[in-house]
Amino acid sequence: MTIDDTLHSVRIDDPSNFPPQExxxxxxxxxxxxxxxxxxxxxxxxxxxxxxxxFCSAQEKSDAEGLIVWRGKNVFIIMxxxxxxxxxxxxxxxxxxxxxxELVDDSVILEFExxxxxxxxxxxxxxxxxxxxxxINQGEAGGAGVATHLHQHIVPRWNGDxxxxxxxxxxxxxxxxxxxxxxxxxxxxxxxAPEVM
Numbered sequence: 641m642t643i644d645d646t647l648h649s650v651r652i653d654d655p656s657n658f659p660p661q662e663x664x665x666x667x668x669x670x671x672x673x674x675x676x677x678x679x680x681x682x683x684x685x686x687x688x689x690x691x692x693x694x695f696c697s698a699q700e701k702s703d704a705e706g707l708i709v710w711r712g713k714n715v716f717i718i719m720x721x722x723x724x725x726x727x728x729x730x731x732x733x734x735x736x737x738x739x740x741x742e743l744v745d746d747s748v749i750l751e752f753e754x755x756x757x758x759x760x761x762x763x764x765x766x767x768x769x770x771x772x773x774x775x776i777n778q779g780e781a782g783g784a785g786v787a788t789h790l791h792q793h794i795v796p797r798w799n800g801d802x803x804x805x806x807x808x809x810x811x812x813x814x815x816x817x818x819x820x821x822x823x824x825x826x827x828x829x830x831x832x833a834p835e836v837m
Contacts, residue, residue: 695789710829714748730791731755769796
């Protein structure tokens with residue numbers, strides 16, 4: 641028997657004769673959500689107020705009040721008000737842009753990433769983490785808490801830093817106050833990068 645004979649002897653059933661495959665998910669049909677999906681996002685963007693943006697507002701305050709660790713020429717490093725882990729910071733552009741693709745000037749992109757390196761070095765020197773999580777959530781659908789102003793998260797991680805508290809009590813334990821962490825980070829950032837990049 642040849643391969644050609646074998647292929648012709650294989651029976652191919654029509655898929656419509658099979659029962660549908662269960663994926664074990666319940667379905668909740670919500671056609672009213674289509675108005676949200678198809679909403680006019682351009683109108684929403686026109687009504688956007690940058691003064692309601694926490695990152696724009698922080699720039700108008702003193703570093704201590706705005707929880708700013710370091711200010712560069714085009715970007716700044718700021719403490720996360722709701723940290724995933726102790727020492728969690730974010731790098732933000734000064735300008736109110738939502739997406740990484742909106743940073744069109746190469747010097748701003750370079751400073752954005754150099755500030756990320758600076759934040760990591762500051763964390764290594766001050767907090768001595770074992771690793772890092774670094775990431776950007778783009779847009780509401782991508783999980784951005786503040787979808788209108790680009791920000792990159794830098795989260796220091798230590799071996800064994802996960803425990804039962806977030807799961808059992810929906811509580812994160814923070815061993816240092818944000819103000820104290822910011823002051824320690826700002827002092828080290830000023831030592832490492834005394835001049836604007």
